[in-house]
Amino acid sequence: MTFNRPIFKKILLCACLATSLGTFAAEHTVNTKYGNVKVNDDVKRIVTLSEDALDSAIALGFKPLAAVATRGGDSVAEYIQERVEGISIVGTSRQNNLEAIAAQRPDLILASASLSKDQYSILSKIAPTIVPNSPGMVADAWITLAQVYADALNKTEEMNVILADIEKRASNLKDKIATKLPEAERSATLARWMPQGPVVMSSQIFSTDMLASVGFEINDAGVIKEGRPHSSPLSLENLSKVDSDWLFLATLNTEGKDALDAAKTSPSFSRLNVVKNDHVVTVNGQLWTSAAGPLAAHAILDNIQTVIDTKIK
Known part of the structure; x- marks a missing residue:
């Protein structure tokens, strides 16, 4: 300060x-x-x-x-x-x-x-x-x-209405996912790509809460220390730890985006099943790994709706 x-x-x-x-x-x-x-x-x-x-x-x-x-x-x-x-x-x-x-x-x-x-x-x-x-x-x-x-x-009453609306919307999306996606195909990992490599985000942060609320099963790969929001950066050789059914990939800045673009050309990335199945979803790192709140919840649900419409057959 x-x-x-x-x-x-x-x-x-x-x-x-x-x-x-x-x-x-x-x-x-x-x-x-x-x-x-x-x-x-x-x-x-x-x-x-x-x-x-x-x-x-x-x-x-x-x-x-x-x-x-x-x-x-x-x-x-x-x-x-x-x-x-x-x-x-x-x-x-x-x-x-x-x-x-x-x-x-x-x-x-x-x-x-x-x-x-x-x-x-x-x-x-x-x-x-x-x-x-x-x-x-x-x-x-x-x-x-x-x-x-x-x-x-x-504004307590007003917030209660807002939160109830988010809960209802998440429930509706959960029903859609349950209809279109078998339970055995709902594991999901959220990772943020940094210049040093990807960090796996905790199953207990805001955005993974939202993913869980619509029916995804969060996989944090067991690489996060208790009480921490994310893991240390993974090497390309350890990318298999994020090979869930779905991979939500976030970046915060240009350096992270450049590192991700470079990684996508490597064999370690392309051999992931989640990549082969076209189940990698690029998301905004500011929204998915830093923000929280009612408006952020709706923005993330917007992203999930797009996944349902475009990637879930």
Whole structure:
């Protein structure tokens, strides 16, 4: 976290004065990782410091003033860019820019569940800061986080409707897959191709949750350490570990795409059964391996619908 201390103190004073003007507005209390936080019922100036917080806020009809950049990029994820044209970038998933955050004069900060106590102590002086209790890497963790952000935005009922719609849509796609694809042909691996090689993504992250919700059986090849979102890079000689019935392949940037293109010319890649069966699905790495939230869920379900329409006979 970077900041110029004298300038930051001035910005912080302005932020505190702005916050004090809303002291007498109606409030509600949100339970968070660092205790109960009082939030105005009608917030206007929102800063989001995680990709799932941004997604949830937009899904609920808000346009945050600022957000952090997606992994492998210098702006928000591509799937959501059109909805937040002109949004300010105030950090990355690993580092927040305090000056930039305070300069937005927010009346609410929606932070990542991994935000440290030290960072929270500073950010909470700028505006009420919501840090969800992390459910850890478990199925549907993204839903728990979305509900906390909705509570902070005083939109719990609206989020429940949104989540129910996603569940219904996933159920409909699951029925289609069950009809068209035999159970023995539904194993799937999600891998992100890096310049160093492919990393296998965990069966307990957001996007593999979505794949499982429509009936795919997630195969993480047993190469991921407990509690980690992905494996170490695999060598081309070990590509057989991702030879499931279906392989969803993601890249984050140009370097990853170039490495994948090179790998596709190798015998190790072409001899995979999933390649021979034309069951390799190229997906956006920002969406599939970094994002989370209701809008991301619909975007991934869109991709799965395309697979059903074009690749499942």
